[in-house]
Amino acid sequence: xxxxxxxxxxxxxxxxxxxxxxxxxxxxxxxxxxxxxxxxxxxxxxxxxxxxxxxxxxxxxxxxxxxxxxxxxxxxxxxxxxxxxxxxxxxxxxxxxxxxxxxxxxxxxxxxxxxxxxxxxxxxxxxxxxxxxxxxxxxxxxxxxxxxxxxxxxxxxxxxxxxxxxxxxxxxxxxxxxxxxxxxxxxxxxxxxxxxxxxxxxxxxxxxxxxxxxxxxxxxxxxxxxxxxxxxxxxxxxxxxxxxxxxxxxxxxxxxxxxxxxxxxxxxxxxxxxxxxxxxxxxxxxxxxxxxxxxxxxxxxxxxxxxxxxxxxxxxxxxxxxxxxxxxxxxxxxxxxxxxxxxxxxxxxxxxxxxxxxxxxxxxxxxxxxxxxxxxxxxxxxxxxxxxxxxxxxxxxxxxxxxxxxxxxxxxxxxxxxxxxxxx
Ligand SMILES: Nc1nc2c(ncn2[C@@H]2O[C@H](COP(=O)(O)OP(=O)(O)OP(=O)(O)O)[C@@H](O)[C@H]2O)c(=O)[nH]1
Ligand SMILES: [Mg+2]
Numbered sequence: 001x002x003x004x005x006x007x008x009x010x011x012x013x014x015x016x017x018x019x020x021x022x023x024x025x026x027x028x029x030x031x032x033x034x035x036x037x038x039x040x041x042x043x044x045x046x047x048x049x050x051x052x053x054x055x056x057x058x059x060x061x062x063x064x065x066x067x068x069x070x071x072x073x074x075x076x077x078x079x080x081x082x083x084x085x086x087x088x089x090x091x092x093x094x095x096x097x098x099x100x101x102x103x104x105x106x107x108x109x110x111x112x113x114x115x116x117x118x119x120x121x122x123x124x125x126x127x128x129x130x131x132x133x134x135x136x137x138x139x140x141x142x143x144x145x146x147x148x149x150x151x152x153x154x155x156x157x158x159x160x161x162x163x164x165x166x167x168x169x170x171x172x173x174x175x176x177x178x179x180x181x182x183x184x185x186x187x188x189x190x191x192x193x194x195x196x197x198x199x200x201x202x203x204x205x206x207x208x209x210x211x212x213x214x215x216x217x218x219x220x221x222x223x224x225x226x227x228x229x230x231x232x233x234x235x236x237x238x239x240x241x242x243x244x245x246x247x248x249x250x251x252x253x254x255x256x257x258x259x260x261x262x263x264x265x266x267x268x269x270x271x272x273x274x275x276x277x278x279x280x281x282x283x284x285x286x287x288x289x290x291x292x293x294x295x296x297x298x299x300x301x302x303x304x305x306x307x308x309x310x311x312x313x314x315x316x317x318x319x320x321x322x323x324x325x326x327x328x329x330x331x332x333x334x335x336x337x338x339x340x341x342x343x344x345x346x347x348x349x350x351x352x353x354x355x356x357x358x359x360x361x362x363x364x365x366x367x368x369x370x371x372x373x374x375x376x377x378x379x380x381x382x383x384x385x386x387x388x389x390x391x392x393x394x395x396x397x398x399x400x401x402x403x404x405x406x407x408x409x410x411x412x413x414x415x416x417x418x419x420x421x422x423x424x
Pocket of ligand 1: 211212214215218229230231232233236259260324325327328350352353354
């Protein structure tokens with residue numbers, strides 16, 4: 001979003017509460033989250049917000065005509081320039097509403113893409129956001145194409161007055177996507193090399209994951225003494241950061257802080273950020289940070305688990321949950337949360353802000369990482385070079401001898417590494 005000379009863009013936030021929607025969210029917290037998302041964009045002033053109850057979505061204008069008129073009057077009186085609609089808006093609905101309301105419209109995906117694009121700092125981050133935005137634009141072109149009508153989108157999307165123009169736009173997008181994919185592959189490769197180098201350092205990797213604003217960066221900073229931006233703002237962190245830390249037990253680990261998750265994370269973003277998100281697949285331990293003081297903490301945890309599962313994280317990576325922000329709870333609620341956490345082996349009630357509960361959590365992190373190792377002899381045929389390379393990457397090879405048909409290797413590894421090798 002561009003900065004306006006005459007101050008912030010005046011914005012209005014709408015959460016359509018569609019009764020027929022299967023994955024309907026509680027409207028109150030959903031609207032609150034949408035407003036937080038809007039606030040996460042710079043140079044934007046959220047003038048007002050509201051839930052719009054809808055029996056069903058209208059194809060042409062999303063809302064019923066009475067509501068559209070009513071909102072038109074309000075938006076005009078408030079001099080609104082941008083309306084954020086927390087949900088999917090079809091290109092046709094968008095064009096129609098922009099015309100009657102004389103405002104610019106951004107839907108949830110468009111808004112999240114704008115935030116990501118504002119946050120991207122590294123080359124990889126910038127490329128990933130560009131790819132996600134283009135893939136999104138492309139789907140809007142395809143849909144508009146069936147209507148052969150002019151349309152505009154939130155990120156200054158291309159408009160095309162007819163089939164040929166749209167076909168041309170689509171081709172241009174495809175070409176741009178191919179270019180980006182190639183550039184990204186190069187960046188990822190460099191990073192993979194760094195990662196391989198890091199793997200040689202025998203420190204296990206602990207990945208912090210969680211819903212946006214759960215307190216990952218606050219915890220990261222507290223444990224590492226780093227100064228990653230931690231703010232009461234959605235998607236404060238975009239680019240992954242890694243730091244070595246010595247735990248109280250003396251054990252050294254590498255802690256990684258990364259982008260937070262959100263419900264209905266645009267698929268284009270998940271696809272584009274796969275490389276970044278997949279770092280958690282490589283982790284030796286996943287630390288799921290939850291804002292236990294949030295009214296939707298349960299739903300948020302479920303969203304995070306779904307995204308982790310979609311990325312391919314399975315039970316082979318040990319997981320711990322940090323129920324964060326206990327300092328925000330009333331004494332009674334806090335005692336209850338602490339009792340509940342104490343009963344579960346992998347759950348710890350903590351406050352990243354005050355430091356409460358962190359010692360117990362870190363002891364368990366150390367504990368979980370000291371997997372017993374065993375020695376074993378393996379035979380790897382020449383044809384399985386990839387498996388042999390993996391063993392070296394993991395740093396588990398203690399001896400190697402070349403034979404007629406392959407290599408005989410002595411390894412010293414954990415049960416988890418063994419299982420992963422077998423699955424290769
Ligand atoms: N009261 C309280 N506030 C906390 C605690 N941990 C984090 N916060 C606050 O919660 C907000 C979000 O914290 P971050 O550390 O930026 O959250 P994050 O998970 O990194 O968020 P993203 O980077 O957006 O995914 C900040 O205002 C923090 O100060 C805590 O234990 N107690
Ligand atoms: Mg963060």
